[in-house]
Amino acid sequence: MKAMxxxxxxxxxxxxxxxxxxxxxxxxxxxxxxHDRLDAKALALSDGVNPPILLISLSVCEIGxxxxxxxRIPVAEACGTSPERVILSCIHTHSAPNVAGLxxxxxxxxxxxxxxxxxxxxxxxxxQAVSNLQPAEFAAVKGETEIGVNRRExxxxxxxxxGQNPWGxxxxxxxxxxxxxxxxxQGIFQMVYYGCHGTAAGHALLLSxxxxxxxxxxxxxxxxxxxxxxxxxxxxxxxxxxNGKTTGDVQQLEELGAFAAKEGLRIAKQFEAAPYETxxxxxxxxxxxxxxxxxxPREEVEAFLRAHPEGETYTKSVMLKVLFMRKCKxxxxxxxxxxxxxxxxxxxxxxxxxxxCFTPFELFSExxxxxxxxxxxxxxxxxxxxxxxxxYLPSQTxxxxxxxxxxxxxxxxxxxxxxxxxxxxxxxxxxxxQMHGDTTE
Numbered sequence: 001m002k003a004m005x006x007x008x009x010x011x012x013x014x015x016x017x018x019x020x021x022x023x024x025x026x027x028x029x030x031x032x033x034x035h036d037r038l039d040a041k042a043l044a045l046s047d048g049v050n051p052p053i054l055l056i057s058l059s060v061c062e063i064g065x066x067x068x069x070x071x072r073i074p075v076a077e078a079c080g081t082s083p084e085r086v087i088l089s090c091i092h093t094h095s096a097p098n099v100a101g102l103x104x105x106x107x108x109x110x111x112x113x114x115x116x117x118x119x120x121x122x123x124x125x126x127x128q129a130v131s132n133l134q135p136a137e138f139a140a141v142k143g144e145t146e147i148g149v150n151r152r153e154x155x156x157x158x159x160x161x162x163g164q165n166p167w168g169x170x171x172x173x174x175x176x177x178x179x180x181x182x183x184x185x186q187g188i189f190q191m192v193y194y195g196c197h198g199t200a201a202g203h204a205l206l207l208s209x210x211x212x213x214x215x216x217x218x219x220x221x222x223x224x225x226x227x228x229x230x231x232x233x234x235x236x237x238x239x240x241x242x243n244g245k246t247t248g249d250v251q252q253l254e255e256l257g258a259f260a261a262k263e264g265l266r267i268a269k270q271f272e273a274a275p276y277e278t279x280x281x282x283x284x285x286x287x288x289x290x291x292x293x294x295x296x297p298r299e300e301v302e303a304f305l306r307a308h309p310e311g312e313t314y315t316k317s318v319m320l321k322v323l324f325m326r327k328c329k330x331x332x333x334x335x336x337x338x339x340x341x342x343x344x345x346x347x348x349x350x351x352x353x354x355x356x357c358f359t360p361f362e363l364f365s366e367x368x369x370x371x372x373x374x375x376x377x378x379x380x381x382x383x384x385x386x387x388x389x390x391x392y393l394p395s396q397t398x399x400x401x402x403x404x405x406x407x408x409x410x411x412x413x414x415x416x417x418x419x420x421x422x423x424x425x426x427x428x429x430x431x432x433x434q435m436h437g438d439t440t441e
Contacts, residue, residue, distance in 0.1 A: 005278045005351075006046040007136035007179045009189040009226045010128025012121035014038045014059060015207060016097045016113045024061045024094025025203060027107030031095075035201065035208035035250065036217075038096055040122045041228035043179075043189045044079070044129035045281040045351075050441055051081035052133070053283050053349065054126050055191070056088050057228035059209045060096040060118075061198070063088060064109060065345075065360060065388030067101065071119055072387075078123050079130045085283060086126070087347065087358055089386040091229045093198035095208040100389055105316055105323075137182040139274035140354055140379055143267035144172040147211070147260045148196030150365065151238030151246045152403055160403030162238070162246045169365040169395075171195050171233045171372075174263070175379060177354065178225065178271050182278060187225035192216065192264065193381050195232030195368065200239040200256045202247035211239055214257025215264045222265055231384045233369075235362035235392045235405060279352030282441050286357070286431040288344045288424050290416045295328045295338050305329060317407045324411035342414055345387050346424075348431050353378035355435075357428045358386040361393035362405070367421045374429055376436040382428075395421045 015037040022029045038059035046052045054075060063071070072083035079086075099118060101109030150168025152160045177191040198210035209216070212229045219227045238246030239256050248256075295301070304325050308314065314322055331338065349356045355377040361384060368382035391412055392405040399406050399418050409416065417423070 003048045003280070005136045005280055006048060006133040007188050008044045008129045008132030008134060010042045010125040010132065011226060012040045012125040014040050014118055014121045016117060020113060021098050021107055021110055022095060022205065023098035023100060023106060024199070027105065029203065029205060031207050032205045035095070035204070035206040035253070036213045038207060038209060040125040041226060042125040042129040043191065043228065044126070044133055046133055047280040051085055052079060052130050053281055054079060054081065054086045054129065056086065056122060056126060057230060058088060058090050058122070059093055060090050060099050061092055061094055062090050062100050062385045062389035064099065064101040065390065067099065067109065067114065068388045071122055074119060074123050075126045079126050084285060087349070087386060089230050089358070089383060091198060091209060091212050092231045092234055092385055093208060093210040093212065095198070095201045095204065095206060095210055105319060134188065135182045136179050136188055137276040137278045138177055138179045138351060139271060139276045140175065140177050141267060141270035141274050142173050142175040142379065143270070145174050145263040145267065146172060146240055147194065147256065147263060148237040149240040150236055151197070152236050152398065152401070152405070160401050162404060164238070164240070164244055164246065168236065169369070170237055171365045171368050174267050175381060176268055180276070187223060190219060190223065190225050190227040191230060192219065192227060193230045193232055193383070195234050195237050195365065195384070197234050197238045197246065199247045200241060201253040202249050204250050204253070206250065208253065211253060211257040211260050214254070215260035218261035219264050219268055223268065232381060233363050233365040233367070234384050235364040235394065236398065237365060277352050282350045282435060282438065284348050284431060284435060286346045286348045286428060288346050288427050290342045290344065290420055290423055292338050292340060292342055293415055293417055295331065298332050301325050301328045301332065317404050320407050320411040324413065327413050339414055342416065344390060348428065348435060350377065350435055355380045355432055356383055357381065358383045359424070360386060360388035360390040362391065363393055364395045364398060364421065366395040366397065367393065367425055370425055371428060375432050377432060380432070393420055393424065
């Protein structure tokens with residue numbers, strides 16, 4: 001192939017058998033039926049010279065970071081590329097199997113499903129995408145929508161709970177990228193980017209792609225083009241449900257899904273007049289390096305654990321701190337220190353003046369909005385829950401308010417510094433500045 005843009009797509013069903021463990025709320029919820037089937041959608045991009053890049057959208061909540069190589073390596077081997085060029089992104093539905101394996105609070109990974117259905121299906125979708133590579137061109141459109149709402153609800157006592165906070169930060173932009181054959185003008189694939197949790201179905205115990213599924217189906221039916229979803233600022237944004245909460249039921253799912261479908265179709269209509277271009281894809285590693293804060297003093301750790309003995313029942317937020325303090329005590333007892341730094345797997349993909357910054361975090365809205373504002377690219381997207389899962393990355397303005405997401409951040413077994421948002425932001429901006437104007441890998 002000569003040096004030019006090529007694209008291809010593939011799809012595979014990843015729906016498990018009914019009765020499996022559902023992931024996203026607790027470790028004791030099991031599916032009783034199927035609302036809509038789950039899938040893996042793969043987009044292959046090539047410049048005709050370098051090995052293909054695979055962008056894979058998966059209808060699950062998140063993938064545990066230790067398990068990512070178990071997917072990237074077989075996909076890379078099957079598709080003639082390297083694992084670093086396989087980008088696994090999750091749509092973040094909370095009505096899907098457990099492939100995260102976070103243990104105590106959310107349950108273990110469903111390994112029979114992971115090995116028997118999940119990985120083989122992803123490999124199949126990726127192989128289809130590479131085998132379907134064809135000369136391509138792309139266009140991008142965007143529009144504001146209020147499918148989601150800031151979910152860090154403020155209470156009169158100053159506390160934050162999961163709910164709806166209409167005046168809180170939110171990235172309202174839905175961005176779509178459409179690729180078509182540059183010769184026949186037939187559609188190849190559509191990417192949809194937006195930031196909002198997939199929790200509209202709540203504890204319905206039905207397998208589902210949540211509200212995103214109804215929107216994606218509507219876009220595919222209207223355009224005839226396979227359409228995948230990539231999650232933006234989901235850390236502090238939940239579905240804007242009519243019950244005033246951040247979780248609902250099947251009725252809430254279908255209500256919001258119908259609204260999202262109309263909004264998606266409205267925004268996609270702009271493709272009728274959008275200009276297409278043929279810039280080459282460029283992928284760079286952008287690993288983010290964080291210093292690790294020291295452990296709390298031993299006396300503080302031991303005092304906390306005496307006040308929170310084993311065998312008691314704690315809320316999830318408190319249990320996060322309990323587990324963190326237990327790990328600190330184990331380190332003290334073993335004479336170990338906290339690691340000095342953590343390096344997070346991140347990458348940047350550019351297509352002309354469009355940039356995707358992929359991270360394993362659940363990004364907060366302020367970080368993505370600032371990334372877009374200061375990026376040298378026309379459109380920049382901070383993509384969450386990609387190539388692993390590293391919990392929430394709250395902005396510093398939200399850390400001071402506390403709450404569930406902040407506790408997840410503070411009490412990670414190897415925590416990050418409280419200015420982690422600006423560290424990530426500035427390191428990404430450095431990579432984007434280096435890449436801007438560069439037309440070769």
